[in-house]
Amino acid sequence: MAAGAVLPLAGVPLAIKDNMCVIGTRTTCASKILGDWVAPYTATAVERLLRAGALPLGKTNLDEFAMGSSCENSALATTHNPWDPTRVPGGSSGGSAAAVAAGEAVIALGSDTGGSIREPAAFCGVVGFKPTYGRVSRYGLIAFASSLDQIGPLSKSVEDAALVYDLMAGKDPCDATTVDRPVEATLGGFPKDLAGLRVGIVRDFALDRLEPDVRAVYEAAYGDLQRLGADLVEVALPTADYGVATYYLIAPAECSSNLARFDGMRYGLRAEGADVLETYERTRAAGFGNEVKRRILIGTHALSSGYYDAYYVRAQKARTLIAADFARAFEACDVIACPAAASPAFEFNAKSDPLAMYLMDYYTIPMSLAGVPSLSVPCGYVTPQGSDKPLPLGLELTAPLFAERLLIGVARAYESGTQHAAHRVPPVLEASAR
Ligand code: GLN
Numbered sequence: 001m002a003a004g005a006v007l008p009l010a011g012v013p014l015a016i017k018d019n020m021c022v023i024g025t026r027t028t029c030a031s032k033i034l035g036d037w038v039a040p041y042t043a044t045a046v047e048r049l050l051r052a053g054a055l056p057l058g059k060t061n062l063d064e065f066a067m068g069s070s071c072e073n074s075a076l077a078t079t080h081n082p083w084d085p086t087r088v089p090g091g092s093s094g095g096s097a098a099a100v101a102a103g104e105a106v107i108a109l110g111s112d113t114g115g116s117i118r119e120p121a122a123f124c125g126v127v128g129f130k131p132t133y134g135r136v137s138r139y140g141l142i143a144f145a146s147s148l149d150q151i152g153p154l155s156k157s158v159e160d161a162a163l164v165y166d167l168m169a170g171k172d173p174c175d176a177t178t179v180d181r182p183v184e185a186t187l188g189g190f191p192k193d194l195a196g197l198r199v200g201i202v203r204d205f206a207l208d209r210l211e212p213d214v215r216a217v218y219e220a221a222y223g224d225l226q227r228l229g230a231d232l233v234e235v236a237l238p239t240a241d242y243g244v245a246t247y248y249l250i251a252p253a254e255c256s257s258n259l260a261r262f263d264g265m266r267y268g269l270r271a272e273g274a275d276v277l278e279t280y281e282r283t284r285a286a287g288f289g290n291e292v293k294r295r296i297l298i299g300t301h302a303l304s305s306g307y308y309d310a311y312y313v314r315a316q317k318a319r320t321l322i323a324a325d326f327a328r329a330f331e332a333c334d335v336i337a338c339p340a341a342a343s344p345a346f347e348f349n350a351k352s353d354p355l356a357m358y359l360m361d362y363y364t365i366p367m368s369l370a371g372v373p374s375l376s377v378p379c380g381y382v383t384p385q386g387s388d389k390p391l392p393l394g395l396e397l398t399a400p401l402f403a404e405r406l407l408i409g410v411a412r413a414y415e416s417g418t419q420h421a422a423h424r425v426p427p428v429l430e431a432s433a434r
Helices: 044-051 094-101 117-122 156-167 210-229 240-261 276-287 290-303 307-331 354-361 365-370 406-417
Strands: 011-015 057-062 107-112 126-132 150-155 198-202 231-235 335-339 374-381 391-398
Touching: 011 117, 044 094, 044 107, 044 156, 057 094, 094 117, 107 117, 107 156, 117 126, 117 391, 126 156, 126 406, 150 156, 156 374, 156 406, 198 307, 210 231, 210 335, 210 374, 210 391, 210 406, 231 276, 231 307, 231 354, 231 374, 240 290, 240 307, 240 354, 240 365, 240 391, 290 391, 307 335, 307 365, 335 406, 374 406, 391 406
Parallel strands: 011 057, 011 107, 198 231, 198 335
Antiparallel strands: 107 150, 126 150, 126 374, 335 391, 374 391
16 A cells, blocks of 8 residues: 555454464464464455554454354353353354454454354344355465355444455455455445335245244334335245255365364374374364364265265255245345344353254355355344343345445445444443453
8 A cells, every 4th residue: 555545444453253364373263273373374354454454453262163153162262242241142253243242343354154254243233244255355264164154344333344345355366266356345325225125025034933022123123124215025035944954064065175184284283193094083083172073074974975966966956046046036126134043142051952053043054055245233132031131133134146235235224224233232241251
């Protein structure tokens, strides 16, 4: 940048999810296997923000290798929800969401493979934005499931998310999956209302499955969209119901391949054995946590000969159908609105069954499989029985591929036309929230 040029993020404190490389600093992925690993280069997305003047505050906690929905799978740290420290911040970008909600960082980076920006944003009452797959470089993001992983911002306002996205987005020669297509700036020129906008309400995501108080918040959010001028139209995503099952074949398959590199030979932990094979085994047994091991096992099985067609290929076909559902829905509407999660943040240890945890991403996984841009914006609060602590909920808005400008504009109009934004209603912090 030329001398005297204005740096758009000059002095703005930035928190970085600890699966993104920053040269000379530890990048752990919240895993023992990378506990002491120091990155030799900086992720492109981070680099672009640093060049714009952002001040890196530090790295934030996550579920190990971004596998989880609560940060409880972190092997290195615990993150509490700033709204109620007895509850999880969501995951896997829970550290980033909590840091922004608690006012520690102004902006944070997260990564989203099946919901890991949007679900923690919803749980912590901040904005979390997953761009179109291929919009933001993954160079320097430690891979979990490469066909799904996408970096995005978490922030207190839609405008901040727009600013960060505009700086990060665009082709990167270091990541062949970034799309070579001009980036439409999302910042500025925001619509003042939603007049004439067709908002799709998903028939297959019926709100009567939700607890009555949660349902009431989402009904009110749909009502607000209408009050702001939008026409609500019913759309169908009939195969979205297969999203979680599809994702839990594709993501573990890719993870089993991506995580094969952690073998004690080149980087990270090394637990010496009598020979190479035993060194691999000891390193991986000691270095990976249970959820990561579970995914490697599922993924290896799904890719193994004899099962490849039955599981992996079938899941890819289902993914194609889900993407086609979105394309069809967007013929009838401009954006889709739905809950970001079926409930507010839950208490620690509440989801001991892995399947219960996987279902937390019911509303976010289909968008990841389709690659479409999607965000969560605060839309209201519920206070659980016996508690005096309100817990935020997030409205998930989704747009067609590359329609980031439209999506951000709609989210911004919703945010300005309602009273739920994080910068208007911060959590009351407790001394015990550490
Ligand atoms: N919770 C989902 C999982 O565990 C999504 C994670 C993510 O988006 N990184 O895989």
